[in-house]
Amino acid sequence: MKIKLKLIAKILVSLLVIVVGGYYLSYFLLPSITVFNHTSEKIKQFEITLPSSHLDFGSIAPGTQNTLHYTLAQKDGVYRYKTLFASGTEVSGECGYLTHNELHKRVIVIININKEVSCEWQ
Numbered sequence: 001m002k003i004k005l006k007l008i009a010k011i012l013v014s015l016l017v018i019v020v021g022g023y024y025l026s027y028f029l030l031p032s033i034t035v036f037n038h039t040s041e042k043i044k045q046f047e048i049t050l051p052s053s054h055l056d057f058g059s060i061a062p063g064t065q066n067t068l069h070y071t072l073a074q075k076d077g078v079y080r081y082k083t084l085f086a087s088g089t090e091v092s093g094e095c096g097y098l099t100h101n102e103l104h105k106r107v108i109v110i111i112n113i114n115k116e117v118s119c120e121w122q
Contacts, residue, residue, distance in 0.1 A: 027069060028104060029072075029103050029104055030069040030070065030071070030072065030104075031069065031070055031072065031098075031102050031103070031104065031105035031106070031107070032067055032068065032069045032070070032105075032106055032107070033048055033055060033067070033068055033070065033079075033107040033108075033109060034065055034066070034067040034106070034107070034108050034109065035057050035060060035065060035066050035067075035109045035111070036065045036108065036109065036110045036111065037060040037061065037062055037063065037064055037065065037111050038063070038110060038111060038112050038113055039062055039085070039111055039112070039113055039115055040062050040113065041062060041085050041086055041087060041115075042059060042060070042061055042062060042085070042086040043059060043060040043061075043083055043084070043085055043086075043111065044059055044084045044085060044086050045057075045058065045059065045082075045083070045084040046058070046059075046060055046066075046081070046082070046083050046084075047081065047082045048079055048080065048081045048082075048109075049079075049080040049081075049082075050070060050074055050077065050079065050080075050098065051074055051075035051076065051077030051078075051098070052071070052073060052074045052075050053070055053071060053074070055068045055070060072100065072101050072102070072103070073100065073101075074098055074099070074100050074102075075100065076097070076098065076099045076100065077097070077098060078094045078095070078096065078097055078098070079094060079095050079096045079097075079098065079107065079119065080092070080093075080094050081093060081094070081095065081109065081117060083111065083115075083117065085115065089115065091111075091115055091116075091117060093117060095109070095117065095118070095119035096119045096121065105121065105122075106121065106122035107119060107120070107121055108120040108121075108122065
């Protein structure tokens with residue numbers, strides 16, 4: 001009986017390790033976008049529209065960042081962003097190009113002190 005319990009415990013621990021490992025591996029493999037707010041003003045709303053999905057980053061405080069992952073199943077196209085500041089100023093545009101199945105792609109969106117948006121890729 002003790003041997004069966006030990007075997008069941010080992011199987012359950014192994015399954016738990018596989019599930020947790022798979023969860024973290026998916027975040028490693030999925031592409032992501034990180035938005036840095038380097039302004040002195042709160043971003044009330046930041047959104048990026050991809051060819052096959054829409055990401056809503058919500059509000060981003062001055063000097064902070066927010067990261068979202070998106071699905072690999074994308075059509076080829078551009079990143080379209082829209083920024084709404086607490087003052088009511090709106091900045092929108094496009095940056096970069098994406099294709100389907102870009103494993104571990106990291107896009108960094110930087111909003112500088114002058115409210116200008118730039119994008120970098122890793």
